[in-house]
Structure formats: structure tokens, C-alpha cells
Amino acid sequence: MQYVSTINQNTIYDPFSCLFFFVNIKLYMSIRNLILFSFIAIFLSSCFFDVPPYKGEKSEHFDGEKFYNLDRSDGFNYWDLMWFFISRTDGYWADFYPQTIPCNPPATTKDGELKVTFINHASTLIQFDGINILTDPVWSEYTTPVKPIGPQRRRAPGIDFDKLPRIDVVVISHNHYDHMDFETLKRLQEKFNPIILYPLGNKPIFVDNELPNSRDMDWWDTLNIKNRTVTFVPARHFANRGITDRNGTLWGGYVFETSGGPVYFAGDTGFGVHYQILKEKYGAMRFSILPIAPIEPRFFMSEIHQDAREAVMAHKELESQKSMGIHFGTFKQASDAMRAPIDSLIVGLKDLKVSPADFILPGHGRIIDVKPLAKSSLKKNNNSVIPK
Numbered sequence: 001m002q003y004v005s006t007i008n009q010n011t012i013y014d015p016f017s018c019l020f021f022f023v024n025i026k027l028y029m030s031i032r033n034l035i036l037f038s039f040i041a042i043f044l045s046s047c048f049f050d051v052p053p054y055k056g057e058k059s060e061h062f063d064g065e066k067f068y069n070l071d072r073s074d075g076f077n078y079w080d081l082m083w084f085f086i087s088r089t090d091g092y093w094a095d096f097y098p099q100t101i102p103c104n105p106p107a108t109t110k111d112g113e114l115k116v117t118f119i120n121h122a123s124t125l126i127q128f129d130g131i132n133i134l135t136d137p138v139w140s141e142y143t144t145p146v147k148p149i150g151p152q153r154r155r156a157p158g159i160d161f162d163k164l165p166r167i168d169v170v171v172i173s174h175n176h177y178d179h180m181d182f183e184t185l186k187r188l189q190e191k192f193n194p195i196i197l198y199p200l201g202n203k204p205i206f207v208d209n210e211l212p213n214s215r216d217m218d219w220w221d222t223l224n225i226k227n228r229t230v231t232f233v234p235a236r237h238f239a240n241r242g243i244t245d246r247n248g249t250l251w252g253g254y255v256f257e258t259s260g261g262p263v264y265f266a267g268d269t270g271f272g273v274h275y276q277i278l279k280e281k282y283g284a285m286r287f288s289i290l291p292i293a294p295i296e297p298r299f300f301m302s303e304i305h306q307d308a309r310e311a312v313m314a315h316k317e318l319e320s321q322k323s324m325g326i327h328f329g330t331f332k333q334a335s336d337a338m339r340a341p342i343d344s345l346i347v348g349l350k351d352l353k354v355s356p357a358d359f360i361l362p363g364h365g366r367i368i369d370v371k372p373l374a375k376s377s378l379k380k381n382n383n384s385v386i387p388k
Contacts, residue, residue: 114287114371133256171265232253234277269305278318290315
């Protein structure tokens, strides 16, 4: 039998085709090597940003080396991260969205009053009973250890830094760069010297950054200030500053005692069992501050970032009088478009029959006045003070 090649002879011996073939192979190898080199470089450089491993007593959420979520979920792995960067296709984001709401927050509040201002991302100003608190403050242009590489601000802060009132307390939910911004924390220390609360395990970097008026918090640790209590509570997320220090420090949210009921700041979180625990401990929330993004791709984000619909579900599970969506529209972090969480929230509110007046999508710089809970809604065995 005579063998007949199935290869096109003209193609094999066409010198231009051969050249094109080898150029493509060389280009492929170059791209592959560039990607490989980039990940190696990032891995090695990230070791310089790692937080030294925490050494402490074991607990239900710490095994002596790593911290865990309540349900032991671990979120994505670094193979997921690599695939995300290689395969991602991003929705549209504006290059820069100018601030349009002039914001001049009051210097203080009276007993019984609660004012919440959305600044940007997870940064909010919470004012109640004469106390001013900032959550996860970020006024920097970039949220990255190596500037200008990484997420860049797409929207100005809702409050000019120079217009901030006196700040008594700063709370940090976890040590990701879009939540723990030392450039901003140093500016706050210089101007106000507030007490800074941060999750367990991060003390070495606060020492390195010379922020002495600060303390670490384990889940359920409390701070008393002006006869009110701040409590660090669980969330479903993770923590790292580099690559090899994943979950070597804790993460969480905060509950603030006010004279009109508890106020909850969730930080960064996926939807989880912690909402039920908080409801059982504190009763109905006076106000909840809940993240709604980033959300895409879901295989990568679902365990660590709730979407807007899940945030509405959390609002209902917490029996929150009012809630506010945060963590959107400032830094491009994933594949979702700038408006995606807004559209998702609109659908979620409709499907779950929640009014937009009860779950608020705030403009950056908007000040929200929140009334006290009705006496019948206050749980008598929690930390809140029942109004007379």
C-alpha cells in the first residue's frame, strides 16, 4: 500500500508559511515566558509585603498558624487567581467620575442622632451620640503596595480630607490594601490621633508604620468609648498583604452600640452564617453597611464577596431597619462593569420585595439621617441602650 501524506505539501514547503509558523511559535513562547516571569516576580516581590506570622493561642477560628471563617470556607486559591488574570474580560469603567455632591458633615451629633456618610469604597463616616468613627478610610490614589501598579481611584472621595470633623475612632476590617491604607492612617494620626482598631495579627505592621494609638482585635473583643461599645465581629472573607501570608491575620466587621440600637459595618464579606449569629446576639439592626461588589466572575468571588442580591438577603436576615450598599464605583477590582452592582441591586430589591428607601444605594458624599429603632425592636440583652 502506498502511503499518502495528509499534509498539504504546498504549505509545508512554502517558505512564507514556515516563517509565519515559527514567528507564531516564538511569539507564543515569549508571551508564555512573560506571564511566567511576571508571576515569579510578583511572588518574590510580594514576600517583602507579607505580615510576619501571628503567634498566639489556638481558638475556634485560629489553628496556631492560620485563621478560618466560621464555616471553614477558604475562598479561591492562587491557581484561580492566575486563571482570573489570564482569562478575564472586563466590563466598562469610566476613567474618572467627578464628585458631584458637596459634602460638609456636621462637627458632631446629639444623643439619639445617627448620621452616616458614604465616602467611597468601604470608607464611611458614622456619627452618633457625640462620637465620630471612620471605617476603612482610604484617601489614596492607588490601593496597591507598588504604585502606580494596581487599582487606581476612579472617583474622588465623597468628603474632602480637610473637611473631616474630629475623628475619635478608626476601624479596619482587614489588611487588604483597599481597606488598610497606611498613607491615610498616618494623615489621620497627624491631624486627629484617633484610636485605631485593627484585626488580630497585624500589630507588626502598625509598629513598623509608627501608629502607637492603636490596638488589635479578636472576634468579639470590645472597646468602650464615651459609654458606648464597639465590638469586632466575624465576617466571611480572608486576609493577606503579600502572597505567602494568606490568612495569617484575622478579618471581620464591627457592631457599634448607639442609644437608638446597634449599627453594623460588615467590612468585606461573602454571604454567610455570621448574619444569623449577629441577629441572634444583637436583635434587629438600626442600620447596616453592606458590601455589594466586586462580583464577577462568581467562581472566583462568591465565597469572599457577596453580590447585591445577597446583600439584600443579609439586610432581611439582620432585620435591619435601614441598610446601605458600599464597596462599589471607586476602584476597579474584578471583571464586573462600574454599573453592574447597581443593576444587580435594582433586580435584587425587586425580587426580594425590599424598598429602595430601606436599602439605600448612596451617592458618594451623601449624608443619611437614621432614626432610632422602636423600643419593641430593641433586644433587651444586647449592648444597645433603650431610649427613655
